[in-house]
Amino acid sequence: GAVVSQHPSWVICKSGTSVKIECRSLDFQATTMFWYRQFPKQSLMLMATSNEGSKATYEQGVEKDKFLINHASLTLSTLTVTSAHPEDSSFYICSAKQGAGPYGYTFGSGTRLTVV
Amino acid sequence: GESVGLHLPTLSVQEGDNSIINCAYSNSASDYFIWYKQESGKGPQFIIDIRSNMDKRQGQRVTVLLNKTVKHLSLQIAATQPGDSAVYFCAESYLSAGNMLTFGGGTRLMVKP
Numbered sequence: 001g002a003v004v005s006q007h008p009s010w011v012i013c014k015s016g017t018s019v020k021i022e023c024r025s026l027d028f029q030a031t032t033m034f035w036y037r038q039f040p041k042q043s044l045m046l047m048a049t050s051n052e053g054s055k056a057t058y059e060q061g062v063e064k065d066k067f068l069i070n071h072a073s074l075t076l077s078t079l080t081v082t083s084a085h086p087e088d089s090s091f092y093i094c095s096a097k098q099g100a101g102p103y104g105y106t107f108g109s110g111t112r113l114t115v116v
Numbered sequence: 117g118e119s120v121g122l123h124l125p126t127l128s129v130q131e132g133d134n135s136i137i138n139c140a141y142s143n144s145a146s147d148y149f150i151w152y153k154q155e156s157g158k159g160p161q162f163i164i165d166i167r168s169n170m171d172k173r174q175g176q177r178v179t180v181l182l183n184k185t186v187k188h189l190s191l192q193i194a195a196t197q198p199g200d201s202a203v204y205f206c207a208e209s210y211l212s213a214g215n216m217l218t219f220g221g222g223t224r225l226m227v228k229p
Contacts, residue, residue, distance in 0.1 A: 107159035
């Protein structure tokens with residue numbers, strides 16, 4: 001089946017530094033990749049949608065200059081949290097989808113970001 | 117705005133019993149629904165899906181029921197096992213939103229041995 005690899009699984013960084021999270025589709029080409037954020041005991045909130053080779057579409061309230069998304073190939077998308085602050089500490093999850101229809105979402109295993 | 121929500125934040129069941137997790141959705145345009153299972157510290161895992169032209173779909177030990185009249189979705193787990201303990205989310209999708217998934221609030225299922 002389709003597999004999405006997300007790396008790192010956890011990261012601790014100092015306030016003010018930047019952190020990059022990678023999301024790779026291992027055995028399929030992802031037409032679209034999605035980035036979610038999940039706070040403890042809450043649901044997944046969509047941050048942005050990215051299509052290969054084009055700019056990401058950010059959800060309302062998500063700062064595009066703070067959460068940089070690059071989707072350089074059909075198998076790789078990256079999320080960079082710039083100038084991280086403690087309030088950015090969260091669980092970040094990516095999802096990759098094949099095709100244009102509603103099917104075929106595969107989720108990564110998530111990245112636990114802790115900013116100290 | 118439109119949203120998908122859950123009534124019960126926590127459900128505790130005895131091992132071997134059947135579990136029913138409910139979800140209400142508000143967007144009548146939604147045409148595709150998915151149930152996900154999320155274990156602590158992991159990403160969501162696909163359980164079962166259903167299209168809006170169906171009202172029931174069965175998988176291995178799981179059944180999803182869709183009632184479009186009252187905009188209600190449920191996940192039934194038969195013979196619940198300790199390994200079923202997790203948080204369960206429903207998600208909806210519709211074409212006019214580019215088929216993006218909108219997640220409900222989640223229900224924690226706790227299985228007592």
